[in-house]
Amino acid sequence: MHIIETKNLTKKYGKEVLAVDNLNLEVKEGEIFGLLGPNGAGKTTTLMMLTTLRPPTSGTAKINGFDIIKEPHKVRKSIGIVFQDPSSDEILTGYENLKLHGLLYDMPKELMEKRISEVLKLVDLEKRKNDVVKKYSGGMRRRLELARGLMHRPKILFMDEPTLGLDPQSREHIWKYIEKLAKENKMTIIITTHYMDEADKLCDRLAIIDAGKIVVLNSPKELKKELGGDVIKIKTKKLNANALKKLKYVKKIQKSGGEYCLTVKDASTHLQEILKGTGKIDSVEIHSPTLDDVFLHYTGKAIREDSPEGGWAQKAMNMKTKK
Amino acid sequence: MGELKGIYALWYREFKVFQREKSRVIASIISPILWFLVIGGGIGSFVSLNGLNYQAFIFPGVLMQAALFSSVFFGVYIVWDKKIDFLKEVLVAPLSRTSIFIGKILGGATDTLIQIVILLAVGYAFTASGMLIGLNFSLFSVLLSMAILFIAIVGLVSIGLIIGSQMESPEGFQLIMSFLVFPLFFLSGALFPINNLPAWMAPIVFVNPVTYAVDGLRWALLGSSTFPLILDIAVISVFSIIMVGIGTYAFKKMKL
Ligand SMILES: Nc1ncnc2c1ncn2[C@@H]1O[C@H](COP(=O)(O)OP(=O)(O)O)[C@@H](O)[C@H]1O
Ligand SMILES: [Mg+2]
Secondary structure: OOOEEEEEEEEEEOOOEEEEEEEOOEEOOOOEEEEEOOOOOOHHHHHHHHOOOOOOOEEEEEEOOEEOOOOHHHHHHHEEEEOOOOOOOOOOEHHHHHHHHHHHOOOOHHHHHHHHHHHHHHOOOHHHOOOEHHHOOHHHHHHHHHHHHHHOOOOEEEEEOOOOOOOHHHHHHHHHHHHHHHHHHOOEEEEEEOOHHHHHHHOOEEEEEEOOEEEEEEOHHHHHHHOOOEEEEEEOOOOOHHHHHOOOOEEEEEEEOOEEEEEEOOHHHHHHHHHHHHOOOOEEEEEOOOHHHHHHHHHOOOOOOOOOOOHHHHHHHHHHHHO | OHHHHHHHHHHHHHHHHHHHOHHHHHHHHHHHHHHHHHHHHHHHOOOEEOOEEHHHHHHHHHHHHHHHHHHHHHHHOHHHHHHOOHHHHHHOOOOOHHHHHHHHHHHHHHHHHHHHHHHHHHHHHHHHOOOOOOOOOOHHHHHHHHHHHHHHHHHHHHHHHHHHHHOOOHHHHHHHHHHHHHHHHHOOOOOOOOOOOOOOOHHHHHHOHHHHHHHHHHHHHHOOOOOOHHHHHHHHHHHHHHHHHHHHHHHHHOOO
16 A cells, blocks of 8 residues: 555646646655646645645545545644645744644644754754744745644655755755655655755655646656766757757757757767767757756756746736736 | 644634734723723713613623624634635644634633623723712622623634635625624614614514623623523524534635
8 A cells, every 4th residue: 555645636726727637646655755846837736635725626645545535634643744835823933833833733742842942953943933933034934834844743744845945055954854754754755846956865756747747757866867868958059950860879859948958878978979960059068867857858848946936926827828 | 632732722822812912902992991981971971771870781782892893803813814824734733623613712712701801890990989880790790791701702703713714815804894793783782772672673683692692791790681691691502502513614614
């Protein structure tokens, strides 16, 4: 049995927006599983359904053996979640928000106090714990949110864009802690992210999703290997693609922005020949494949890490283009 | 055990909010106090009912006014929890919807009863200093009043929660004031005796549960009432039980 199994999980908002489209996936106990996709891909909606906060339009899922529609209460006993948007009470202090969480999850008093100190330290908020959240900066709120989610150590922890907007140093910190949690407590952790490096670093396996559908699912390592070669990025006005396609070690040619992306087997040994075929170029870059390349390979699009946050902006844009 | 702790957690939160927003709470009892002093004192200067001073007569009504406004709006404020996403944190916790509902009601009851205690103290001060005659203050009458109000508050917070849980944004507050809270107040006998009402008004007043709460308070504090106390208590109890029932259901159906 898998700790999470979704069966044709689907969510429609109104008649127009198909946010999650017949999602089928299985997550193994103890793994860190990633949902990687651009904004508006349906990641948050998926988590909302899995955590029983929004009912699916059709399909269902089992969490820890319990059906999210028929046994929501049992599901809630097995899970924890770090939300994408801040959900703490700004009239309470950081400490009080954490205490409230501990009480809601029926933690014994001593354990609760111990964990509160532990997570406050992790997110570097010890000094500010007695300030009301209203006085926190955006990043501090985000960190409090994380601290709260990590407090009660559920069997399955969902994290919606856990390090969104944090500085690189805090991100490293948080990643280490998440890895430690998974390893030491055999926790299953589902994270959503649109950061490639995060997915690559943390996840045992990940599903790349786009427009509510799984595009491909595997370990980051395999995903990169499946591309079948290295990536050569060429900047040029016009590329003689036909000549390159004849070379059998060139697996794929894709255009993204002003650049051409070639997937090439043993790129370094063949670079000379390739450049002969391309004609005049502005610049060239060669690297082993990253998840960015994987994403581009399967969807034909690049993930923009700096795109506006939240599904709502996306939705507003969709609405405009429809009219 | 977990459920009780959860209820405590929700109460704890409401109480902290209450402590930090004291000024808001104090401000909200200014209005009942003004009713008591100005309307009660002003009209009372030339009107008395069967020998009873008008100011004493409306004191139970003023208590009810404070309870009504405070508890309905406390409930409606859940739309704010929704807006700041705090409600998600509560709803995803392993706590039954009934417990969440109870936690909210107890939070609202605490807020409201603190205001009631202040108002009772004002009434007592007036009575003790001899400025007001007719109110009967004893441990029994005070506790009975609080009990009657508590039962009513449970139903009234529930009404607020039912409305708030279905609202998407806090914009409809004014409508709730005009179409729910004011009518419940004005058509309750809080401000006038109900035994000689115009024909169009009597039925409305008699189906209004607030009427029975006010009547019960009159029994406790003035020693006379239109209905038997037991009927008053029965009506508001049934009302509150029904509202809690609907409220728990509304909670389960709430959209985030
Ligand atoms: N509450 C909602 N009402 C209507 N549409 C929504 C709502 N939430 C999300 N959407 C839409 O559903 C799609 C998926 O959004 P979301 O799950 O937030 O994606 P992600 O988390 O991957 O950015 C988007 O098109 C978004 O606009
Ligand atoms: Mg999201």
